[in-house]
Amino acid sequence: MFTVFYTDFTVMTNPFPYPGLRPYEQNETGIFFGREEHTDQLLEKLGQTRFLAIVGPSGCGKSSLARAGLLAGLKAGFLSEAGIHWRIAEMRPGNSPYPNLAQVLLDESILGKAYATYSTEENTDAAASLSASLSRGPFSLHEILQNTPLPPDTHLLLLVDQFEEIFRYYDRGKDNVNEAAAFVSLLLTTAQRTRAPIQKQGHINIYVVITMRDEYIRDCALFQGLPEAINQGIFLPPRLTRDQLREAIELPAQVFGDEVEPALVNRLLNQVSNDQDQLPVLQHALMRMWRLAHAENPDHAILTLKHYNKIGGLEKALSQHADRAYAELDPAQQQIAETLFRNLTGANNTRRPVKLAKIATLANVSSEQVAVVVEVFRKAGRSFLTPPLGKALTPETVLDISHESLIRLWQRLKNWTDDEAESAKLYQRLEDSAYRWNQEQAALWRTPDLENALAWYKKKQPNAHWAKRYGKHFDLAMRFLAESEKNQQREQYEKEVAQKQKLKIIGVGFIVSLFLALTAGWQWWESSRNLKLANEAKQQSQQTQSLLLAGLAQQETVKGNA
Structure with missing residues (x-):
């Protein structure tokens, strides 16, 4: 009975036959097939x-x-x-x-x-x-x-x-x-x-x-x-059959007077896997291909394998498209975008809606600067963020990622979220240790935890607004980190002083030992010298005595001959 409704319903309020990453709206029943x-x-x-x-x-x-x-x-x-x-x-x-x-x-x-x-x-x-x-x-x-x-x-x-x-x-x-x-x-x-x-x-x-x-x-x-x-x-929404998927691919284009070539339809049907992102990824890829085909022939767009390859296929289309939006930003805006998407992503790859004003506070910029970045990611044909294009952005506007498949498939965002998870894990350990230290139930941090925490702090420069997402005791955690660093510096200083004292004692001992060795050596040399002189004197005396005895013997011999 519902097919008749689709046929009669006007769809011209939507400029595209495919919604892309976001869900369908009530007024898009005319392009909602399968x-x-x-x-x-x-x-x-x-x-x-x-x-x-x-x-x-x-x-x-x-x-x-x-x-x-x-x-x-x-x-x-x-x-x-x-x-x-x-x-x-x-x-x-x-x-x-x-x-x-x-x-x-x-x-x-x-x-x-x-x-x-x-x-x-x-x-x-x-x-x-x-x-x-x-x-x-x-x-x-x-x-x-x-x-x-x-x-x-x-x-x-x-x-x-x-x-x-x-x-x-x-x-x-x-x-x-x-x-x-x-x-x-x-x-x-x-x-x-x-x-x-x-x-x-x-x-x-x-x-x-x-x-x-x-x-x-x-x-x-x-x-x-x-x-x-x-x-x-x-x-429990059943998975679409192959025929239902075919309708979802072909019929929206036909409503707009366009078509999808059979070779592309078969490629998409064969490529769509059983993973959880099959429908949003397919709709996003179709939207991208339709825009390329429509730019080539506005009167009768034909989606082909050429367009499929140009967008990077189903596997890379979403990530490459998001990267193109990111590349349009200057370095300062890219920093805002990173802060934005880090905070719109929750644990286990879930969406986490946040007010625009809070993003501005976390990024230390104005709400207007955040709004400029948001517009880049929600412009026509992108719809990476909600609210959708056309709804005014104010500091109280709640921002959100249009679909969690973006979190899973945009490689840059995956890197950010992995890094965010590591930062959160380290900070929560730090805050837990700080709280127990304040209760006299834990000691200050030392190597290697302290070095890792100090390196993280220097690189990330966390503030209380960021830390509020992961804990309640940011000031205590920072005091604990500072006290740990002071304690290690004090211990290092004391160690260096003790080492110097040790070296000093060793030096004095070496000098005393050297002096004693030199004295002993001198005494040995002197004793050896005296012994040598005594031996020489003895030998000289013996030689002199021998000569005298020889002379007396010779005299006695002469007297006997006479």
């Missing part, structure tokens, strides 16, 4: 459960299926029992789940002025008031909609994209644990029809859909009722 069957299954399941969990690995198309498939199908009236009048509130939990929910509900298409008129709280804006109201309990959204009801026969669908962010928020501390649990309870209660007491009956026209990476399934047990709800409403 998922019709899956969309029908989603609609059927949502009608049965009112709570739907689209769960799968990164890159399997969860967000695109929810937006360009499910949401577009709802607005087209394909959930027959619900009709065609829908209000869609799409959000991500991020670091502020309640304020983020309040912000999307205040959109003109949902509550808008109706809530502002209803709210009578003074000295507070509508967003803060609504956020506070939502956090009062699990039935709060029901109560708000009873006081500011939607138009007749209108349904509300709450889409919580990247639901796994709630688990990361949960891990940040005790206060976050309680708030995360309350927020999940609000979502579950909102989607239930009959579990609430009669006086607090849920608004019967509310549906909740979440998208979540499958590696977080085991974490669902952290929240009461969430495993049960997911068991009832889970949808």
